[in-house]
Amino acid sequence: MKQVYLLTGQPGTGKTSLIKQAVAGMKGRAGGFYTEEIRSHGVRQGFRLVTLDGETAILSHVNIDSPYRVGKYGVDIESLDKIGVSALNQAASECDLVVVDEIGKMELFSAKFRETVQSIISSGKRLLGTIMLHPNPYADAIKRQPQVNLITVTRANHQEVLKELREWLSAT
Numbered sequence: 001m002k003q004v005y006l007l008t009g010q011p012g013t014g015k016t017s018l019i020k021q022a023v024a025g026m027k028g029r030a031g032g033f034y035t036e037e038i039r040s041h042g043v044r045q046g047f048r049l050v051t052l053d054g055e056t057a058i059l060s061h062v063n064i065d066s067p068y069r070v071g072k073y074g075v076d077i078e079s080l081d082k083i084g085v086s087a088l089n090q091a092a093s094e095c096d097l098v099v100v101d102e103i104g105k106m107e108l109f110s111a112k113f114r115e116t117v118q119s120i121i122s123s124g125k126r127l128l129g130t131i132m133l134h135p136n137p138y139a140d141a142i143k144r145q146p147q148v149n150l151i152t153v154t155r156a157n158h159q160e161v162l163k164e165l166r167e168w169l170s171a172t
Helices: 015-024 077-094 111-123 137-143 158-170
Strands: 004-008 030-040 043-051 056-061 073-075 097-103 126-131 148-152
Touching (some): 004 158, 015 097, 097 137, 111 137, 137 148
Parallel strands (some): 004 126, 030 097
Antiparallel strands (some): 043 056
């Protein structure tokens, strides 16, 4: 059984929700982070990074002036490295499962993030995460690694994927 499960798919198919549901029911300890939208008056303003132990940081926002941009969002690499990468490293050393949501355009701007994710994958540690659907050299290289099980999530297969993740997490 592969030790890395990565979910991919179109936005809004429930990838992050699947991870939260699967992790909530697992035995053992999980660490790492997920991302969530920052909205104001129903309009997305950016993304927040939330560690599994409750620490938060702004990952990107329309009001961030940064050389790193995805669409209208400026990306705060320093916050990603300080909070997100630290959470991944702590999870890799202390937890049964590392959660990384997501391996996407914004996160891949960070060399520390790329190195940390690759190190965790190579270590044999169990990792559950999401990865961008669209082609990207770094993301595509991760997807091709032999220890990675890549699952495309759709609205139609949501329950099937959740069942598979729960079985994977309960296996020793």
